[in-house]
Amino acid sequence: MKTSGVPETVLITGASSGIGLELARCFAADGCRLILLARSTAALETLAVTLRNDHAIEVIVLTFDLARPESPQAIFAELQSRGVTVDVLVNNAGFGASGSFSEIPIQRELEMVQVNIASLMALTALFLPGLLARNRGGILNVGSVAGFQPGPGMAVYYATKAFVLSFTEALAEELRGTQLTISVLCPGPTESNFGAVARGGRQRSHTVMKMTARAVAEQGHRAYRRGKITVITGALNHCLVFLVRLTPRWFPRRIVGFYNQTH
Numbered sequence: 001m002k003t004s005g006v007p008e009t010v011l012i013t014g015a016s017s018g019i020g021l022e023l024a025r026c027f028a029a030d031g032c033r034l035i036l037l038a039r040s041t042a043a044l045e046t047l048a049v050t051l052r053n054d055h056a057i058e059v060i061v062l063t064f065d066l067a068r069p070e071s072p073q074a075i076f077a078e079l080q081s082r083g084v085t086v087d088v089l090v091n092n093a094g095f096g097a098s099g100s101f102s103e104i105p106i107q108r109e110l111e112m113v114q115v116n117i118a119s120l121m122a123l124t125a126l127f128l129p130g131l132l133a134r135n136r137g138g139i140l141n142v143g144s145v146a147g148f149q150p151g152p153g154m155a156v157y158y159a160t161k162a163f164v165l166s167f168t169e170a171l172a173e174e175l176r177g178t179q180l181t182i183s184v185l186c187p188g189p190t191e192s193n194f195g196a197v198a199r200g201g202r203q204r205s206h207t208v209m210k211m212t213a214r215a216v217a218e219q220g221h222r223a224y225r226r227g228k229i230t231v232i233t234g235a236l237n238h239c240l241v242f243l244v245r246l247t248p249r250w251f252p253r254r255i256v257g258f259y260n261q262t263h
């Protein structure tokens with residue numbers, strides 16, 4: 001996307017696989033300059049070569065670990081030192097952990113809170129003043145349908161996504177009246193490395209209907225471009241979120257607990 005002839009610069013966290021990689025393709029197709037960020041440098045470099053060749057765009061690769069509290073400030077400083085201005089921040093990096101809270105090592109859960117919540121919030125705080133000063137661009141945070149109810153069997157992950165949903169919707173309201181677009185993308189089960197990471201490589205007992213990462217990214221990107229705030233992907237996920245609103249709080253809690261234990 002070009003505003004007054006200048007291509008937007010889009011920073012995408014977690015661009016080395018899954019939804020983030022597909023979001024990178026979507027913004028590349030708009031003609032944006034991209035900053036691809038994750039820990040897996042080789043995967044990012046491979047994607048960067050493809051996107052440069054396919055779309056004749058500039059692509060910058062940054063390797064950072066968002067589980068480290070100092071990373072957001074270091075990322076901001078690195079881009080400032082290169083004279084790069086970010087127009088769109090896509091906070092996509094995230095992971096889950098399956099199991100009971102009492103069984104999952106607290107260090108893993110704290111890393112999850114750092115990546116899914118604290119780094120997302122810190123990057124938002126660092127880049128928002130620039131977006132406001134220029135009054136263009138926006139923020140696309142990747143939440144989940146998990147954010148709409150508690151998730152026994154993945155308690156901390158669901159809670160992190162409830163934060164992303166609540167935080168992004170509140171921010172969008174605070175910034176109503178500006179030209180910025182603030183969106184939260186809420187996918188349901190999606191084909192990616194997410195399941196393997198969450199279960200530590202263990203196979204699931206049976207599969208659920210999953211959307212492809214490409215379909216999720218394309219819906220999210222289209223909705224962001226249209227200025228939509230809360231973006232739930234797929235008709236089935238829309239129905240589930242609607243049902244959660246209609247039922248007493250104990251009901252989705254029980255269903256999700258059952259679902260997560262059988263997976």
Ligand SMILES: NC(=O)c1ccc[n+]([C@@H]2O[C@H](COP(=O)([O-])OP(=O)(O)OC[C@H]3O[C@@H](n4cnc5c(N)ncnc54)[C@H](OP(=O)(O)O)[C@@H]3O)[C@@H](O)[C@H]2O)c1
Pocket residue numbers: 013014015016017018019020037038039040041064065066067068092093094095096115142143144145186187188189190191192193194195197213
């Ligand atoms: N798949 C689903 O069913 C689903 C459903 C709803 C929401 N989501 C959300 O969608 C987002 C993307 O997940 P995905 O499904 O595409 O899974 P994925 O394929 O595992 O991708 C996760 C991305 O996050 C990056 N990442 C993880 N930890 C990181 C860290 N410490 N520092 C920097 N980058 C890190 C990974 O890169 P490196 O490993 O290279 O660092 C990878 O690029 C997540 O926020 C997830 O919660 C997924």
